[in-house]
Amino acid sequence: MRRTLLPWVVAFGIAVLGAVGTVATLNATLFGPGAFVQVYLDALARGDASDALSLPGVDAGGRAAGASTALLRDGALAGLSDIHQTGDESRAGDRWITFDWTSPHGSGTTTFQVKRIGTRFGLFPEWGFAVSPVATVSLAVEHDPHFTVNGAAEVSATTSNAPSDYAVLVPGSYTFAHGSRYLTATPRLVLADTVGQNLSVQVDIQANARFVAAVDARLRAQLTACAKQTVLFPTGCPFGQAIDNRVSSAPAWSIVSYPTTRIEPGAEFGSWVVPGVAGTAHLRVSVTSLYDGKVTTFDQDVPFQLRARLAFGADGSITVDLR
Numbered sequence: 012m013r014r015t016l017l018p019w020v021v022a023f024g025i026a027v028l029g030a031v032g033t034v035a036t037l038n039a040t041l042f043g044p045g046a047f048v049q050v051y052l053d054a055l056a057r058g059d060a061s062d063a064l065s066l067p068g069v070d071a072g073g074r075a076a077g078a079s080t081a082l083l084r085d086g087a088l089a090g091l092s093d094i095h096q097t098g099d100e101s102r103a104g105d106r107w108i109t110f111d112w113t114s115p116h117g118s119g120t121t122t123f124q125v126k127r128i129g130t131r132f133g134l135f136p137e138w139g140f141a142v143s144p145v146a147t148v149s150l151a152v153e154h155d156p157h158f159t160v161n162g163a164a165e166v167s168a169t170t171s172n173a174p175s176d177y178a179v180l181v182p183g184s185y186t187f188a189h190g191s192r193y194l195t196a197t198p199r200l201v202l203a204d205t206v207g208q209n210l211s212v213q214v215d216i217q218a219n220a221r222f223v224a225a226v227d228a229r230l231r232a233q234l235t236a237c238a239k240q241t242v243l244f245p246t247g248c249p250f251g252q253a254i255d256n257r258v259s260s261a262p263a264w265s266i267v268s269y270p271t272t273r274i275e276p277g278a279e280f281g282s283w284v285v286p287g288v289a290g291t292a293h294l295r296v297s298v299t300s301l302y303d304g305k306v307t308t309f310d311q312d313v314p315f316q317l318r319a320r321l322a323f324g325a326d327g328s329i330t331v332d333l334r
Contacts, residue, residue: 084163112182125139150174234269250292
């Protein structure tokens with residue numbers, strides 16, 4: 012009887028040992044902390060912020076306090092590639108998992124702090140981030156509230172040049188810029204490679220060449236119209252000339268040189284101005300002396316400084332208010 016049972020006992024023992032070995036192997040691989048982080052990074056790689064945020068420790072309690080979550084979305088992610096694990100350490104009961112990765116605008120190495128949060132199926136460990144894998148970007152969007160991050164359109168949380176804090180998923184590259192019909196900004200790259208780091212970026216929005224050309228055309232047209240007014244001080248215009256004696260003919264204005272248009276941000280957020288730019292008009296008018304009645308001709312160039320306030324209409328049109 013013992014001889015009959017022995018093979019079965021041996022077979023059962025081997026099976027148990029095999030099962031234990033299989034569980035151990037799965038715990039170290041498929042259900043290990045590295046595999047958990049890999050799932051998170053795979054979500055970032057395909058630009059799936061929703062899946063990344065659904066993982067334990069990403070969405071709960073670990074985000075940067077007070078930071079906007081507007082950039083924690085699919086469109087803000089640039090994607091990752093060449094993801095591979097390079098480290099796994101145990102420290103103070105947590106696991107520190109390190110991965111190398113490549114983004115469209117740079118590569119890096121990131122270490123994640125992971126902890127065990129439970130058990131799956133009574134056999135396999137369940138993992139979560141001990142520290143949420145986010146960084147904080149202090150973003151100053153200057154002179155206009157609209158900006159893009161990795162091509163996705165966003166609106167600043169403030170209506171001033173002051174910076175605002177935004178949470179971003181780590182790791183990743185984030186390119187901040189602005190591009191619209193009349194405004195532009197040099198793209199600024201932020202490489203978020205460290206959990207919890209504080210980054211800063213400035214998006215300096217300025218008038219583009221199309222804006223300058225459009226305003227220049229409007230200013231030239233308005234100055235030309237000013238020159239058609241037969242008065243010493245054309246209404247709503249930047250030039251004029253006082254005459255001490257009596258004017259005895261209709262003043263005839265012409266433009267000698269138009270100002271070179273330059274556009275700068277105004278004092279108020281979102282406003283634009285043409286600062287003091289120099290131009291020259293010419294006035295020809297007959298003048299009768301009040302002293303002796305002699306008639307002379309005032310025939311001179313009249314320098315002037317042009318200033319204008321600019322505004323965008325709801326339809327994208329430009330309003331030019333000469334000052």
